[in-house]
Amino acid sequence: MKKIIQPRSTPRLKPKDFPGFSSQDLQDLEKYYQTQLRTHDAPEKKVGWKTLESQRVRFEMLTWIAPLKRSKILDIGCGLGAFWGYLKEQEIPVRYTGVDLFPEGIREAKKLHPDARFFARNILKDPYPARTFDYAFLSGVFNVKVENNWAYMKALLQQALRQSKKGVAFNALNAESGLKESDRFLVHPKELVTFGRSLGVKKAHLMDHYHHLDLTLFLYK
Numbered sequence: 027m028k029k030i031i032q033p034r035s036t037p038r039l040k041p042k043d044f045p046g047f048s049s050q051d052l053q054d055l056e057k058y059y060q061t062q063l064r065t066h067d068a069p070e071k072k073v074g075w076k077t078l079e080s081q082r083v084r085f086e087m088l089t090w091i092a093p094l095k096r097s098k099i100l101d102i103g104c105g106l107g108a109f110w111g112y113l114k115e116q117e118i119p120v121r122y123t124g125v126d127l128f129p130e131g132i133r134e135a136k137k138l139h140p141d142a143r144f145f146a147r148n149i150l151k152d153p154y155p156a157r158t159f160d161y162a163f164l165s166g167v168f169n170v171k172v173e174n175n176w177a178y179m180k181a182l183l184q185q186a187l188r189q190s191k192k193g194v195a196f197n198a199l200n201a202e203s204g205l206k207e208s209d210r211f212l213v214h215p216k217e218l219v220t221f222g223r224s225l226g227v228k229k230a231h232l233m234d235h236y237h238h239l240d241l242t243l244f245l246y247k
């Protein structure tokens with residue numbers, strides 16, 4: 027009898043599509059998020075946050091980029107789609123699309139939020155056309171240490187900026203927080219602003235003091 031080979035639901039992630047990553051980094055990232063997803067019950071823990079409060083305070087900060095009512099937004103690294111849940115709860119009506127690398131998480135996001143659009147998609151390899159969205163958001167996407175985090179941030183944020191008309195908001199862990207976890211990527215506030223400006227934006231605006239571990243940068247086109 028002929029053997030039927032089932033196609034994978036999404037192609038395997040390849041290190042060449044992740045600037046700044048080694049093959050080991052990509053394997054570790056996949057393993058880390060798979061383990062979180064499978065070993066926890068609470069949605070915020072399934073995507074690596076320690077508490078619901080720490081996830082929500084980051085969402086709140088991201089929404090300060092601009093009045094978002096009726097804007098078209100892209101949530102890159104959406105995990106289980108909690109940002110969409112937050113926006114609805116705050117009664118901020120937006121046209122939302124969430125993308126993440128891992129189909130397993132995307133399946134859970136769709137179950138939790140059947141009213142939103144979610145896709146397993148790497149926007150570095152498979153970008154949306156230029157200026158598809160008004161704003162792009164990234165929460166927690168840059169927290170895991172890889173070979174060259176700055177190269178990864180640059181590549182992903184350049185794409186996020188290209189695919190948005192107005193701006194991008196993202197967060198990163200604050201090196202001045204005293205956090206001692208060697209597998210985390212930490213940044214100093216000043217270097218984050220300098221880096222943001224190097225992306226050729228009109229304005230880079232740093233937000234801190236909302237959470238002791240975190241910094242948020244708004245990039246305006």
Ligand SMILES: C[S@@+](CC[C@H](N)C(=O)[O-])C[C@H]1O[C@@H](n2cnc3c(N)ncnc32)[C@H](O)[C@@H]1O
Nearest residue numbers: 073074102103104105108125126127165166167
């Ligand atoms: C700490 S979790 C946060 C999830 C979600 N933003 C939240 O706050 O609930 C980071 C997420 O970023 C995703 N991620 C990392 N790099 C990514 C990339 N290049 N494109 C899309 N998603 C990415 C991971 O799979 C993970 O779900």
